Amino acid sequence: MTSIAELVSAAGGVLRKRDLVALGATDRRLTHAVRSGSVRRPRRGWYSTLSPADRRFQAVRIGGRLSGAAALFECGAWLQRRPPLTVSVPANASRLRPRRRARVVWDGRDICDRGSLTSVDPRDALVRAICELDFLDAVAVVDWALHTGLIELDDLPRLLAHLPRDAQRIIGWVDPKTQSILESLVRTRERLRGNQVEIQCRLSNGQLLDLLINGIVGLETDGREFHESSFEVDRRKDCVIIGDGYLPLRASASMVLRDADRLSRAIETLLTIHNDPPPSRPDILDLARPLPGRGRRPWRLGRVPCRADRTRFPCPA
Structure with a gap:
C-alpha cells in the first residue's frame, strides 16, 4: 500500500486532505503519518513532506x-x-x-x-x-x-x-539570445553606460563570442574559474578573437557579480586605447532610460528620447 508520504511527495511535496482522502487515505493513516514525522501539517487540512525552512x-x-x-x-x-x-x-x-x-x-x-x-x-x-x-x-x-x-x-x-x-x-532592454545571467548583467550595465552590445556574435571559425562591445571589445564570461577543463580551448579562442580584429577580455562570475565597477573600468580603458571611432548606436538612443522608482517599484523607465534630444545628447547618461 502506498504510504501518505509517498502520495504527498508524488504531488510535489504538498497535498490537501481532501485530495488524500480521494486517493484512499483515512483519518487514522493521516494521524499516524503526522505522529511518525513522515509528513508535516503546515496548515489545517494540508500535509507536506517539505522542510519547514522551505519557502x-x-x-x-x-x-x-x-x-x-x-x-x-x-x-x-x-x-x-x-x-x-x-x-x-x-x-x-x-x-x-x-x-x-x-x-x-x-x-x-x-x-x-x-x-x-x-x-x-x-x-x-x-x-x-x-x-x-x-x-x-x-x-x-x-x-x-x-x-x-x-x-x-x-x-x-x-x-x-x-x-x-x-x-x-x-x-x-531584453535579448532572447542571452545565455546566462552574467551575459545579461554585463549587457545591461554597458548599455546603461551608452555602449552598444551584441550578444552571441559568430567568429571567423564559427565559434560564438559572448559579448561584443562597440564592435571593439570581445568579452567572454566565466573565464578559468568555471572553464578549468577547457583552458587550452579558451586560449585558442582568444587568438581567434584577436585575429578577427577585436580586443579580448575574460571575466569570471565573481568579477561580474561582485566587482562590476572594476570590470567596467577595464572595458572603458580598452575602448579608449583603441584608435577606431566608436560605431553608431541607434539601438541605445531609442531606449527609455531607467529612473528612480516611485512607491514599491524600485525603478521606472522614462520616455523614449525624441529627435531633438538625440541631437543634443547623442549618448544619454
Missing part, C-alpha cells in the same frame, strides 16, 4: 502560494541573490498567519486558477517580479524566461500589458 512550506503555512521573484527563484531564474518572500492569496482569503519579512498580495480568480498548490504560474510570477526587483535583475529574469522558452518574444507585449506603461518598455 513553499512557509507560503502554504501563511495561507497562500509563492509569487513574484520568490516563485521564480525556486524555478532557477537568473537572480543575483535570494529575494524576499512574496505570498499570493485569493481576494477573499482569511485566517492568514503573518510572518516577518513576508509580503502578502491578494490576486484575482484568473491568477488563483493557474499554477500549482505551492506556486502561482511562472508567467504570473514573472509579471509581479518585474515590479519587485531592481532594474538589472528585472531585465535578467525576462532574459531567463526567453532563454528557457517560458515565454516567446512575440508574446511578451501581451504578457506585460497589465503593467504600468513605462514598465512595458523593458522589452527594449
Whole structure:
C-alpha cells in the first residue's frame, strides 16, 4: 500500500486532505503519518513532506502560494541573490498567519486558477517580479524566461500589458539570445553606460563570442574559474578573437557579480586605447532610460528620447 508520504511527495511535496482522502487515505493513516514525522501539517487540512525552512512550506503555512521573484527563484531564474518572500492569496482569503519579512498580495480568480498548490504560474510570477526587483535583475529574469522558452518574444507585449506603461518598455532592454545571467548583467550595465552590445556574435571559425562591445571589445564570461577543463580551448579562442580584429577580455562570475565597477573600468580603458571611432548606436538612443522608482517599484523607465534630444545628447547618461 502506498504510504501518505509517498502520495504527498508524488504531488510535489504538498497535498490537501481532501485530495488524500480521494486517493484512499483515512483519518487514522493521516494521524499516524503526522505522529511518525513522515509528513508535516503546515496548515489545517494540508500535509507536506517539505522542510519547514522551505519557502513553499512557509507560503502554504501563511495561507497562500509563492509569487513574484520568490516563485521564480525556486524555478532557477537568473537572480543575483535570494529575494524576499512574496505570498499570493485569493481576494477573499482569511485566517492568514503573518510572518516577518513576508509580503502578502491578494490576486484575482484568473491568477488563483493557474499554477500549482505551492506556486502561482511562472508567467504570473514573472509579471509581479518585474515590479519587485531592481532594474538589472528585472531585465535578467525576462532574459531567463526567453532563454528557457517560458515565454516567446512575440508574446511578451501581451504578457506585460497589465503593467504600468513605462514598465512595458523593458522589452527594449531584453535579448532572447542571452545565455546566462552574467551575459545579461554585463549587457545591461554597458548599455546603461551608452555602449552598444551584441550578444552571441559568430567568429571567423564559427565559434560564438559572448559579448561584443562597440564592435571593439570581445568579452567572454566565466573565464578559468568555471572553464578549468577547457583552458587550452579558451586560449585558442582568444587568438581567434584577436585575429578577427577585436580586443579580448575574460571575466569570471565573481568579477561580474561582485566587482562590476572594476570590470567596467577595464572595458572603458580598452575602448579608449583603441584608435577606431566608436560605431553608431541607434539601438541605445531609442531606449527609455531607467529612473528612480516611485512607491514599491524600485525603478521606472522614462520616455523614449525624441529627435531633438538625440541631437543634443547623442549618448544619454
